[in-house]
Amino acid sequence: MTSERTYAEAAKAWPFEEARKLVARYAGKAPKKGYVLFETGYGPSGLPHIGTFGEVVRTTMVRQAFQRLSDIPTRLFAFSDDMDGLRKVPTNVPNQEMLAQHLGKPLTKVPDPFGKYESFGHHNNAMLRGFLDSFGFEYEFQSSTDYYMSGRFDQGLLDVLKHYEQVMEIMLPSLREERAASYSPFLPLCQKTGRVLQVPVLEHNAAAGTIVYQDEDGSKVETPVTGGRCKLQWKPDWAMRWHVLGVDYEMSGKDLIPSVQLANKICRELGSPPPDGFNYELFLDDQGQKISKSKGNGLSVEEWLAYAPPESLALFMYQKPRAAKRLYFDVIPRAVDDYITFVEKFDGETEAQRMENPAWHIHNGKPPKDKAQLSYGILLNLASVCNAEAKETLWGFITRYKPDATPATAPFLDKLVGYAINYYRDHVKPTKKYRAPDATEKAALADLLAYLDKAPGTASAEDLQNEVYEIGKRHGFTELRAWFKALYEVLLGQDQGPRFGSFIALYGRKETADLIRRALAGEDLAA
Template sequence: MSQIERTIAEAARAWPFEEARKLVARTGGKAPAKGYVLFETGYGPSGLPHIGTFGEVVRTTMVRQAFQRLSDVPTRLFCFSDDMDGLRKVPDNVPNKEMLAQHLGKPLTAVPDPFSNEYPSFGAANNARLRAFLDSFGFEYEFQSATDWYKSGRFDKMLLTMLRHYDEVQAIMLPTLGEERRATYSIFLPISPKTGRVLQVPVIKTDADAGTIVYRDEDGTLVETPVTGGNVKLQWKADWAGRWFALDVDYEMYGKDLIPSAELSARIVRILGGKPPEGFNYELFLDEEGKKISKSKGNGLSVEEWLRYAPPESLALYMFQAPRRAKRLYFDVIPRAIDDYLSFIEKMPSEEPAKAADNPAWHIHNGKPVDHHAAGVSFAMLLNLASVAHTDDKDVLWQYLRRYVPGATPENAPYLDRLLQGAVAYYQDFVKSTKKFRLPTDKERAALKDLADTLRAIPESESAEFIQNEVYEAGKRHFAKEELRQWFKTLYEVLLGSEQGPRMGAFIKLFGRDNVVRLIERALAGEDLGKAA
């Protein structure tokens, strides 16, 4: 890292740099005893992976990248799956619910795969889905399984430390529970050797020297078991603290709803003799109705659903923007996210280095400019192209796109091809049914006829900006200055069937001058533009 790059990073004000400075202060510029700064994200594989989970990884990655600009201390990122948790209920959005119901209470990695028997367990199947997406995005991370850490013995030292401080940790947890729960609560959850279930039962006796606990199994028998070797797991708040302590985690994010839990876990870490990680709490995502998104309910967008319509970079941008503000995470946010991303990526190469470091695209691409060969193309424009072309055939739409981006093909401009594919799908699924075309008024007819005559006289080779100016001038000849907004609304409603639309100069350049003239002629003739000519 050059001194110039370091100076630029030190001046940057984007939130990942602000977070990274906490870690610089924590380490004092030196590597911890373990040799690296450890970032961690947690994942509960009780439901299908969702965008909130991805958000933690991408945001944490952004902070990690910022830290790497500020410090030479090595870093690692663990994506840790709590896959030894017991299956508490059957998720709403998975198949074979009756089969899953027979395995309630068992660790997720001991519950059969309900999807296709492709994986050894429900936990493994959901872990694979998470990893597949993270891999497709190109994250640098190390996947970690709670089951593996417990059963391999790598948590044994931490578990024995937790046992030695059992009464102190219990004293932290019990005041946070209801009276009935306090009567049976223990930070240790034994796994029954008879049923295989994770048991929520009181611990009758602890023996720190022997490293064992005694509990009563489901059939009433007393069982003494080691806390090591995967015979027990920890209740999740103690488990979170135990993980922080065992791994010596330096940084972890969590949702706003987990702030009290994080505070409790931090207290437990200190009792164990460790140092809690630096943290960042983000606001929760909301569904279409403004309710909190739940993995088990599946009431938000899935990763696959977002990617049906948009490239992953647009999702990364949505995660970057205002992480401490509650935002709806539904289909209608996708077009804006795509176009905002395209705007940021187009600006980045021409920005001064200091300003570029605050550009969201810098954090999405780790400071490296990317040319998608999509200059001037917007998702909104492609949606309108799909509307007026009356086709769901991407190859047909490419005939228009080549006019706007000379020389571009699906092969040499794959990002444009991806945008076009997403626009076709989004138009068919969400926009087509909402189109409402109307006929022009007499005043609007005169302006539209004028525009058609104007366009006929413009050479095909003219730029989008020139055409935009001519559209504006045509409107000025028929609408007062304060009515010009209505002129463009007229174009959108009459020609595109929408109250809003793209810059008309760019759209005309894309769809073609003569095609737009024919569109105007059809509108003037009273035809229904919602149907193909």
């Protein structure tokens, strides 16, 4: 019997392609540190966002694929750059005047504006851990402040000091002339104010492990680069971290390609191979513009999770990571139904097919047994035609259609019902716009009404769908899409909808017939 590893070695899914790069990196032998290290970085000047989720879930997928290809142990570090200085006061936190007094200080030395934690950095680190824990990610949290202050970065800092000129040669061509004139990879921490200083370095002494810089008051100060007295600019810092920790894999956004290239060069200069990884595309808003945290023109994790399960967001992140994708409310229903389809296909697939199925990567090879039973699109349209505000309304129809299904026996379906009601209320109901049928559509609707009034009780969703097709053909709809679009616009007040036969089976033949009668009579279906 072919082993799981054999299938994994042939799998074409992108996490396996990425994982094979790591297999080749060590040719089956564990590195000196004894494990392969995956890393994701996080800047804790703000709260975790959808990009944070995307980077961790994608990295986790590569890690899971690697675990099928190799017996080498793995670890995943979620690394917080909490030694960075606070550059500006966030607009979405309290006590902004207080924060303004601490600009420039490391985030772990800035008081928590919420008054709950030791510092603003500790607060946002706690938010990050809670965020990742809520999705069940397996990771190890690491703090830049801990590494700098404990001395774990000391050797890396000394290595950068030893290669000071080479690091400068790598960095200076990437900087504007004004910036290059005062640039140094080292940022000293002022012993008077505690701020991270962007000041010229006048001398560097690798043998002594010190630099001399010009303080903000004009005085010259000599300080060790070790022991938390200095930190590095972020690109050299990134490279030094890879060097010290032996990071093997880290992905980043397409906008950071130049930064990755610089950090790779510095890492090699320090004597270590840079990590493998790839650059994912950035998300676009509904207008096709790049999403910006400062503009707030995207979709947050919290907003997505108000309308759909986290697995659907994981699927969105899995699909085409190197392609720019619109990340807006209207992508949610499709993502949910795609997820449902992949899970439902899984049990009937071969082992090789399963490894190409996104559900394998979302659930580490073990998708849940609790199936949806109904599509999100069907539930949305049921909510729409019922103008539903409560789960009980939809469950009244569902239990008639599927007598064995209850909120207790079908918990995932019950969650979908709640999500669908939320989405209908916020994003469908405000845009519903019914129209009257034209003469051709009236005749076809009357034909459909006549059929529903006498359809046998044993008619299945497929039987109903076939009859809807035949009625459309009989009434001259050469493009059947136009017939279905008419059904959606006249009966549901929207230009898209579900398989209509499935909708009739769920909503009920009598109820659908009554809906058609009202439309033909010119009644206001929005009422």
